[in-house]
Amino acid sequence: MRLSPFNPRTSELCEPYNWSLWQNWLLADMYAPDHIQEYYAIRSACGVFDMSPIPKYHIHGPDAVRYLDRIVTQDVSRCAVGQVLYTAWCDDEGKIMDDGILFRLGEESFRLTTGDPWLFWLEDNTANLNVVIEDVTDLGTLALQGPFSRDLLKTLSKADLDNLRYFHMIEAELAGIPVEISRTGYTGDLGYEIWVQPHQAVPLWDAIFEAGQDYSLVPFGDYALEMARIEAGLLLIDADFYSSKRVVHDFEKSSPLELGIGWAVKMNKDYFIGQKALKAELARGLAWETVGLEIDLNSLEAVYAEFGMPLYLPYEAWMEAVPVYSDGQQIGKATSGTWSPVLKKYIAIARLRPQFTSPGTRVNMEVTIDAQRKQTQATVVKMPFFNPSRKTSLGKV
Amino acid sequence: MNAKNKKYDAIVIGGGHNGLTAAAYLAKAGKQVLVLERRHLLGGAAVTEELYPGFKYTVYSYVVSLLPPQIIRELELPKHGLHIMPLEGSFTPMEDGNYFANYPDEDDTLDEVRRHSRRDAAIYPVFSNMMYDLAQAVKPILSMVPPDPANPGLSGLKTLSAFGSHFKSLGKEKFYWLTKVMTMSAYDFLSEWFETDVLIATIAQVGIIGTFLGPKSPGTAYVLLHYYLGELDGATSSWGIQKGGTGGVSEAIASAARSYGAEIRCNAPVEQVIVKNGQAVGVVLENGDEIYAKTIISGCDPKVTFRKFVEEKDLPSDLVEAIDNFKFRGSSGKVNLALDALPDFPAMQDKALIRAMQEICPSVDYLEKAYDDAKYGSFSKRPLLGCVIPSAVDPTMAPPGKHVMSIFVQYASYDMPAHGNRDQQRDAFGKAVIDTLEEFSPNIRDLILHKQVITPWDIEKVVGITEGNISHGELMIDQLFFMRPAPGYSKYRTPIRNYYQCGSGTHPGGGIMGTPGRLAAAEILKDGN
Amino acid sequence: MSEKNKKYDVIIVGGGHNGLVAAGYLAKAGQSVLVLEKRDMLGGATITEEFVPGFKFSSLANDAGSLSPEVATDLKLHNHGFNIIPTNPLINSLLPDGNHLRIWQDTEKTVEEIAKFSKADAEAYPKFVERMQKVSGIVAKMNEIVPPDLPDLAFFDIKELSALLSPSLNLGWRHIAQVIRLLPMSVSDLLNEWFESDTVKGAIAASAILNTTFGPQEINSTAYTFLQNWSVSNTGLFRSSGQVKGGVGALSEALAKSAQSFGATIMTGAAVAKINISADSVRGVILASGEEILAKAVISATDMRTTFLKLVDPYYLEAKFIKHVKNIKYQGTMARVHLALERLPTFSGMDGDVSEYLSGHIQVSPSVEYIQRASDRIKYGEYSEKPYLDMQIPTLADPSLAPDGKHILSVTVKYMPYKLRDGNWDDLREEIGKLVIDTLSEYAPDLRECVQEQKIITPLEMESVYALPEGSPVHGDMALNQFLWMRPMPGHAQYRGPFEGLYMCSVATHPGCGVTGISGRNAARQLLGDQ
Structure with a gap:
């Protein structure tokens, strides 16, 4: 098991001890007993995700x-x-x-x-x-994401963050600690990723969290991140696709x-x-294309009604592929999906045969209830599902 | 029962696991089957004996992994006592006090690889993926009756053609890699992937087990595939041990055979197969008893099958020539220890690894030197040791708090120097093993309550396998597939009508696999016997 | 120079024997051909050099007995000064007790000789020769073909397979099965099936190891090289006998003259810096001088690593292609020691005419175990202190190679690994010379006094001077992992490179195996067939 340089802090904060292992790195799934608050921090205030394990x-x-x-x-x-x-x-x-x-x-x-x-x-x-x-890989990396992330960083640095454009980076000091700041992220929101030498990871964390008190900063874990990245239409390895070097069969490659x-x-x-x-x-010509699906909630509600159940929505992202049909024929699969609390939509990322990928196409996605396979209607849409202008806009000058 | 007068459908000579497997399949198909075992206990090389009170030794063999799920299923072996427990990976102490460990969890293993090399950690999953893939490509061949290219015939042509299209379906790159794995040395093959010496040594030792070849000898990469073929509960490349000792596997198969109506006799050594007009009709026991049957099946090695049980005049000269040239070359011995407590390995930081295999193969040079020591007719001064402590996983193997250690030792040449008597040589061999083990586990000597040392000639003498090779002949390309045991005689049949072979000397070969027995039974039934 | 404006049909990079053979065939077929050789002399590893004034040494290859007779005829080499001098015995194996085991081209004579060591072996020898001639005949057929990319073939689709094997089919399936069984064996196991005497087995086994890294007990390599050497041998036996009049370089000269007679242009001292590729097809070459020469096709007669990682910009190569190139096993394990002798040394145990003992191949290979032990050290990056030696005294048959009354002794020394774990070959050069003279002095006690001068070619110099990668005389070890569809690398066994118009013809390609000219001829045919 490997520990991030921020582990002295993350391990203190992870109240429910809800950890998982990612490439044998200890990674918090959620810090609070419920990850929805963490998700809302990303969309309404700001949150920090420890992404140090990525190679x-x-x-x-x-x-x-x-x-x-x-x-x-x-x-x-x-x-x-x-x-x-x-x-x-x-x-x-x-x-x-x-x-x-x-x-x-x-x-x-x-x-x-x-x-x-x-x-x-x-x-x-x-x-x-x-x-x-x-x-x-030993570099420490924090993702600071959310509408208030720029305001927060500005309190710690003199760097010209207002003019730091989307998908650009600068070298800067945060609370006197040399870092690189990139305007990047895996949430589809305004956000930054901060790169720091491992020995300065903990002081950096402390500085950010101290400043964060004024901006409702919370640490967020993998569950909240997954919801955000699906809303942003971003793919995940081992969920939406597999590495060709790690699978055996051609059909697993894309x-x-x-x-x-x-x-x-x-x-x-x-x-x-x-x-x-x-x-x-x-x-x-392509064999597959990747699109977004919006699940028709009335249709889904009707499926649950067959079982005498109220509508159930996935507040936790799922990443096990389910079949997608058109006229009873399978035309592809949805590879990850989630309820989007900000959009109030049930969304999924899907890989379909090209003739079914124009926006507005109606398809059916499999839903399993009590081990019985059912289908709900869904509509093909363009991704990203959620794309606020603040993601790319410059700051107030 | 008066066996003398009873007429059987089939007699299986040798109660090893393959003979028992063949017997079970034949009995299951409704045949009257008699198994004749020379020794007082069943299992051949796969036996468990309590040679020191309270301590059970898996005397000659070692770990289990190749038994195909198909056989387990078809013979309902769990019902008959098959109970295989997985081992927790492997542990390789190094000469500088460092170590390398292989864990059941791939991510743990990757962390461990990463401790030695980041590059190797990145490539390791890609390598495993490829090996798994190649093993899957080879698998259908292992469960196929080999065609005979020298005399294909119509059905042979069909098999060849199926064989061909199987390979064609693999795709080019895979086929190239398969060519490489079939031909290269384990060291050369692994060096194309890895840079960490101890990692290469730990994988390469799998490639040399049961061969009289070093890690740098061409031909050893192929044996690696066997590791990736090992299958426990659908998880590939894992090894396990049978509860109560490896003999339990043989007993389970025997029990299955009996449940289908087979009769099994121990202490019944066969002297000869009775051949009349080019047709096998029965066997003569050493005590002179004659027993008759429609079909005679030898589970013994090719030399015993063709050069002991039957006469040269009944065989074509090319077969005689091929069997005389068949390479057995037993290269390994065993040391079984009864221990007062668990041994200590100072390099072992994760103590759970005591439940793993402890591999004494600290470097590629170490293995290669061990080979060089032995290959001109001696044993390795510092041999490759594969240690398992079954009692750390299975308390029934030793009294509470005590342990048994099963040590597979390579290399020990069958042709150890003629000077000196064999007892002295056995002692010297045993001493080399303990001296070597002591380098890595300093307290081992003090813990030894009892020691059993087995050389290749002990295996030959007691179990009856030629030159003490527990695989019934080297697993080298020229002795595989349609060339096992000889070109033209690989389909479990022999030139003598109604005389069949089903030992590890037939395709697909050694290891506690049972496939030769299963395939032989199927061919016998196909012939209407 | 008018080359600047001229566009050739084919440029051949490297004037080794295969490059020259290809040039000859292409020029003969009417192509405009330019051969570019880096050194000032042609021949690559097939050359004669006067290291000591008046002494003409065959620097590396010392024998042309494996040259394809078809190549010699097609290129009319005999009109250009190429002549082989018959020598006998084929092999003289020096023995520590002062005895000799001679193998003659004549089987009956050999039987008599072997009988001195083992009656049973003497009896087995003619049968052995007969059987192996059949088997190597099948290997010889395989040498001639352009290897199919096996995965492309409907493998074991009997029709296609039969087409591939049809020349051998009349020998019967059983012989083909024998080839399949024998190829992966070790030469030691193969000989154990026939002979009992260590002396006999050592003398015969040695011919298997000339082109491979491995010792005679190793499988998947040495029976194959044994049979392959047999298959290209001009003696009908496992070892060829082909001393070339004037030194082996005369073959290269004849090849060059032949190619020129058909209209090829040959430039020496013309190092190629780049093979120019544009839009996935070959454009020509750029010389070290910076001059660009255009061509419709380029054949590289250099080894694969030089061709694809230096001359061609690897930037545009597939990842797996580069990996296959990098994975080629070279593992050169030989050095050459040339002695200029004041007079012939006295070998112990010879009766009568010394040329009856010394005019063929002379070996120090008293047993298979001796050779195997010599190979053991290379696994640890060390060289053998009791080496296997393969020698010739070419002056016995061709006195013109040395001043009057003087002699040449040329020695191939194995095993000398290119990659030393400690030390380097420049420092060890003198050690090799000493080792050879010490070893030989056991058989010829006055050798030291006869030596006028010596020239040592280390494994390192085989690469730096003679462009043999990692000192490998065959540009990549001969073993089953680099055989047929795997040679020079998988997917490219048909002499075609990964770009249009780029071909390979060096000994790195099928069938490998020394001075045969088959690679050069096959590549030329392939190129012509593609037009």
């Missing part, structure tokens, strides 16, 4: 740009210093291995965060380029195009691993 790699050297352009699907040469990219990377067959966030720290210096650890892949694919790859992240695949750049296969896939 991180520092990639630097004269050929870093050209190297990364070979590895990832985004166009790294067009990423300015201080800019951040969401990207995927593929195997030779164009199947997604993982996705993550790429930070351009300097002209020749990048940080890549990933879902699974990929040190061997990064090392084995340097193609003789002059580049150094270091595992810096391409980034099928996953709806084709916008992060820059097909026309010089070269990247999987490019040829993805071009061929485009030419052939």
Whole structure:
């Protein structure tokens, strides 16, 4: 079992002792007896999530740009210093291995965060380029997310946070502690991720929580995060897709195009691993597309009524795939779903055959009650489900 | 019962687990079956004996994992006493006081790998995934009656063709990796993935078990696949031990066979198979009794099956030549200890690992040196030791608070030097084992209440397996599939009509697997016998 | 120079024997061909060099007995000065007791000789030869083919399989099954099936280990190399006999002359810096001088690592392709020691004409165990202190190679690992020379006094001077994991590279195995067939 550098604080705060293991890191599912309050903090005030366990790699050297352009699907040469990219990377067959966030720290210096650890892949694919790859997973990382996160940070730092654009980063000091702050997050809200050397993790936590008292800051765990990321239409590895290197069967693999992240695949750049296969896939036409589903609550209510039950809504996100049908034929699967408390909608992320993916298409999603398979109606919608303007807007100047 | 006058449908020679499996399947199909076992107890190399009061030794064998769920299901073995408990991974102490552990939980193992190398931790799940995949690709072959490319015939062509399309369905990359795993050394194969020496050593030792090959000898990567084929409750690559000792597995199969009506006789050594007009009709026991049956099945090794039980004149010369060239080369021995208490391994930080296998294979060089020591006809001065303490998991194995330790030892050449008598050599061999173990567990010597040392020639003498190879012949490519035991004679039949073979010397080979027995029974029934 | 404007049909990178063979076949077929060789002399590892004035040494390869007769005929090599001098005995195995075991090209003569060591073995030998000739005949058929990518074949689809094996089918399925059984064995096990005498087995087994890392007891490698060497041998036996008149370099010269006679252009001192690829097809090459030469096709006669990780920009290669290239096992394990001798040393135990003992291959391989023990050290990154030696005194059959009355003794020393765990070969150079002379002095006590000068080629120099990667004379170990559809790497066994117009023809490709010319010929045919 591995412990985050913030563990001295998180372990004190996690009242219900509701932990789970993520890649053997101890991760709080929720800090309060009910995660809904944590969810509301993300959408109405601000919350902190300890995301230190995610694998991180520092990639630097004269050929870093050209190297990364070979590895990832985004166009790294067009990423300015201080800019951040969401990207995927593929195997030779164009199947997604993982996705993550790429930070351009300097002209020749990048940080890549990933879902699974990929040190061997990064090392084995340097193609003789002059580049150094270091595992810096030990860095402490906090996600400070929510409408008041900027206001909170401004009390701790002189940095020009108002002008820090979405998917950009700066170096700064927070309460005198050197950190990097990126305007990124996995919640689809206004938010920041703060990167700190592990030995300064606890002082940073303390400083943020002291300042946070004025902004109703709470720590939030994985349950709240999952609800937020589904609302934001963000995919999760091992739920919405699997890494091609960790599954056996072809049907378990997907391409980034099928996953709806084709916008992060820059097909026309010089070269990247999987490019040829993805071009061929485009030419052939996609087998799957990823869309949002809004479950028709009247229909669902009727299903429960058959059992004499009131409408039940998932206040905790689910991530076990369920079949989606059209006219009795299975046309795909919903891979994760949740009740959205802010939208007052039951939403899900689904991978369907392309002829069923135009917005407004009516489909049926399976619901199981008392081990009996039922279907509820649902409507195809575009993702993200929740996309407030504050997510990307600049601060008041 | 007066067996002398009774006419059986089938006689199985040898009450090892494969003979018993064949007997059970035949009896289940309604045949009158008689099993004849030379010794006073059943199980062949898979037996449990109480050689020191209160302490049960799994004398020759070690752990269980290859018994296919199919056999467990079809013979209803749990009902007959099969009770396999998983082991908590493995523990490899290193010479510098560090260690490497393998846990049942993959994430725990990854943390442990990460302690040694971040790169290896990242690649480990990808490697396991591939090995699992390759093992699944090989699995159908293990439960298939091998075709004979030398003389395919129509049905053979069909099997070959099915075999071919199976491989074709694997996809190219997998096929290439399969080629590699079938041909390379465990070390070369693993080095393409990992950089941590102790990790490579711990995986590679699986590849050399039961062979007379070192981790850098080509051919050892294949044996690794067997590890990924091991199946307990659907969880692959786990090992377990049978409650009450490995003999319990044999007893469960025997009990199943009896429940279907098979008759099993111990202390009934067979001298010869009676062949009349090229047809097997019965057996002669060492005491001169003759017993007749329509079908005779040998569960013994190929040498005993073809060169002892029957006469050369009844066999074609190519088979005689092939059997004489069949490579047995027993390479391992056993040391069984009765212990006053649990031994202490100073490197073992997580004490739960005492329930795991303790592997003395601290580095690749260590294993390779052990091989070099032994390969010119001796035993390793510092051998590979695979230790299990069954009593740490199963209290019925020893009196309360006391323990038994079952130590698999490799390498011990069957051709140990002729000078000196065998008792002295056995003692020297046992001493090397304890001296080596003591390096990693300093208090072991003081805890020993009783010690049993078994060399390959002891196995040959007592169990009757040629050159003491418990797999009935090396698992090397030229002795696998349609070449096991000999090209043209791999389909469990023999050139003598109604004489069959079902031991580990037939496809798919050794390990407590039962598949040869099952496949042989199916072929016998197919022939209408 | 007009090359600047000219676009060739084919550029061949590397003027080793396979590159020259390919050039010959392509030029003969009317292609405009340019061969670019980095060194000032042609031949790669098939060369003769005058390390000591007046002494012409065959630096690495010392024998052309495995050259495909078809290649020699097609390229009319005999018109260009290529001649093989018959030598006998085939092998003389020196024994510690001063005795000799000679294997002659003539089976009956060999039987007589073996009878001195074992009657049973003498009796077995002719049967052994007969059986193995059949088996190696099947291997010889496999050498000739362009290996199919097995996963592409409807594997064991009997029709296709039969087509593949049809040349061998008349030998019968049983022989094919025998090949399948024998290939994965060790040469030691194979010989144990026939012989009892350690001396006999040692003398025969040694021929299996010339092109492999492994010792004779290792499976999945040494029976295969044994049979493969047999399959390309010009003697009908396990070892070829092919001393070339004037030194083995004369073969390269003949190949070059032949190619030129068909119109090929050959440039030496022309190091290629890059193979230029654009839009997934080959464009030409860029020389170290910066000059670009265009071509419709490029054949690399260099090893795979040089080709794909240096000459080609690996940036555009698939991840799995790079992994397969990096995974090629080279593991060179030999060094060469050349001695310029004032006079012939006196080997003990010889009666009568010394050339009856010394004109063929001379081996220090008294038993299989001796060779195996010599190989054991490499597993720990150490070299053998009791090495296996394979020697020739070419001056006995061809006195023109040395000044009057003087001789050459060329020794292949195994096992000398390219990768040493401690120390480096530059420091150990003299040690190897001493080791060889010490070892040989046991058989020829006055050797030391005869030595005028010595030239040592370490495993490191085999790479740095002769471009043999990691000192591997066959650009990648000969073993079953690098065989047929796995050679030079999986997915590319058909001599075609991963880009259009790029081909490979070095000994790294099928069938590997020394100076055969088959790779060069097969690659040329493949290229012509693709047009």
